[in-house]
Amino acid sequence: MINHVPLEHILLVTTLMFFIGAYGFLTRRNLVTMLIGVELMLNSVNINFVVFDQYLFPGKIEGHFFSLFIIAIAAAEAAVAIAIFINLYRNIRSIDVEEVDKMKY
Amino acid sequence: MDSTAIIFYFIATVMIVFSVLAVTSRRILRAAVYLLFALAGTAALYFMIDYYFLAAVQLIVYAGGIVVLIIFSVLLTSHINEKLDKPAWSKIIYTSLTLAAGLVLTLYTIYDHSFVTETSSPANVTVNLIGERMLSYGEGGYVLPFEVISILLLAAMVGAIVIAKRTPPKS
Numbered sequence: 001m002i003n004h005v006p007l008e009h010i011l012l013v014t015t016l017m018f019f020i021g022a023y024g025f026l027t028r029r030n031l032v033t034m035l036i037g038v039e040l041m042l043n044s045v046n047i048n049f050v051v052f053d054q055y056l057f058p059g060k061i062e063g064h065f066f067s068l069f070i071i072a073i074a075a076a077e078a079a080v081a082i083a084i085f086i087n088l089y090r091n092i093r094s095i096d097v098e099e100v101d102k103m104k105y
Numbered sequence: 106m107d108s109t110a111i112i113f114y115f116i117a118t119v120m121i122v123f124s125v126l127a128v129t130s131r132r133i134l135r136a137a138v139y140l141l142f143a144l145a146g147t148a149a150l151y152f153m154i155d156y157y158f159l160a161a162v163q164l165i166v167y168a169g170g171i172v173v174l175i176i177f178s179v180l181l182t183s184h185i186n187e188k189l190d191k192p193a194w195s196k197i198i199y200t201s202l203t204l205a206a207g208l209v210l211t212l213y214t215i216y217d218h219s220f221v222t223e224t225s226s227p228a229n230v231t232v233n234l235i236g237e238r239m240l241s242y243g244e245g246g247y248v249l250p251f252e253v254i255s256i257l258l259l260a261a262m263v264g265a266i267v268i269a270k271r272t273p274p275k276s
Contacts (some may be wrong), residue, residue, distance in 0.1 A: 004109040007222055009213045010150075013117045017124050017143075019204045019211075027192040032133055032179055034126045034138050039171060040124055046163075054154050055222050061230055061238065065247050067159055069168050072254045074262035080179055081194045082178040083265035089182040090271070104238025 007055045010047070017044035031085050031095040035078065042074045113153060120146035131189045133179045141172045158232050 014022060017040060023039030046067045053063025085095050120143050127139035138255045144167040151160035 005113045007220050015211050019208045020124045058223050075166050079265045080261050082174050083269035086269050095182050
C-alpha cells in the first residue's frame with residue numbers, strides 16, 4: 001500500500017470519519033446512538049495512529065501498540081456505558097438524554 | 106492508478122458511506138449494523154497496510170464484541186420498529202456549521218504540512234514481535250501500559266456487573 005496511496009488521502013478519510021462521528025454525537029438524543037458516534041471517533045483516531053506509524057516511521061511499531069490499547073479502552077468504555085444504559089432504562093424507562101437529568105439513585 | 110489504490114478508494118467510500126448512514130439512520134438497530142460495516146471496512150484497511158494482528162483484533166473486539174453489545178442494548182432498551190425523532194433543523198444546521206469549521210481547519214493543516222514519508226520497505230510485524238515488545242520492560246517495551254490495561258479491564262468488568270445488577274427492593 002505504501003507508494004500507492006498518498007498519506008493525505010487516508011488522513012482525509014479519517015478526518016471525515018471523525019467529524020461524522022462528532023456529528024452523530026452532537027445531534028442524536030438516544031444514548032445508544034450517541035455511543036455509536038463515539039465509537040466512530042475512536043476508530044478514526046485508531047486508523048490515524050496506524051497510518052502515521054506505517055508511513056512516517058516504518059519498522060517502529062509504536063502506533064500499533066497505541067491502537068491496541070485504544071481498542072481495549074474502547075471495549076471497557078462500551079461495557080460500562082451499556083451497563084449504565086440498562087440500569088437507567090430499568091429506573092426511568094427511557095434512554096433519551098433529555099430525560100436523564102437524575103443519575104443519582 | 107493501480108489495483109491497490111482502487112481497492113483503497115473502494116474501502117474508503119464504503120467506510121464513509123456507512124459512517125454517514127450510522128449517524129443518520131432513524132432506526133437504531135440499522136444504525137448499529139451500519140456501524141458494523143464501517144468497522145469491518147477499517148479492518149480491511151488494516152489488512153491492506155499489512156497489520157494482520159491489529160486487523161484480527163479489530164474484527165474480534167470491535168465487530169465481534171462492541172457491535173454485539175450495542176445490538177443487545179438496543180434490543181433491551183427499545184422496540185424494534187421504533188423510529189427515532191428527527192433532530193431539529195436548527196440543531197442540524199448549527200452542528201454542521203461548527204463541525205464544517207473544524208473539518209476545514211483540520212484539512213487545511215493536513216494539506217499545509219508536508220509529511221516526510223519514509224519509503225523504505227516496512228518491517229514485517231509478526232505476532233512474535235508484538236508479544237515480545239508487549240512484555241518487555243526495556244526501551245520500547247510496553248509492560249506497564251499492558252498491566253494498567255489489565256487492571257482497567259478488570260475494573261470495567263466488575264463495575265459493569267455491579268451497575269447492571271438488579272438491586273434488591275428496599276424493605
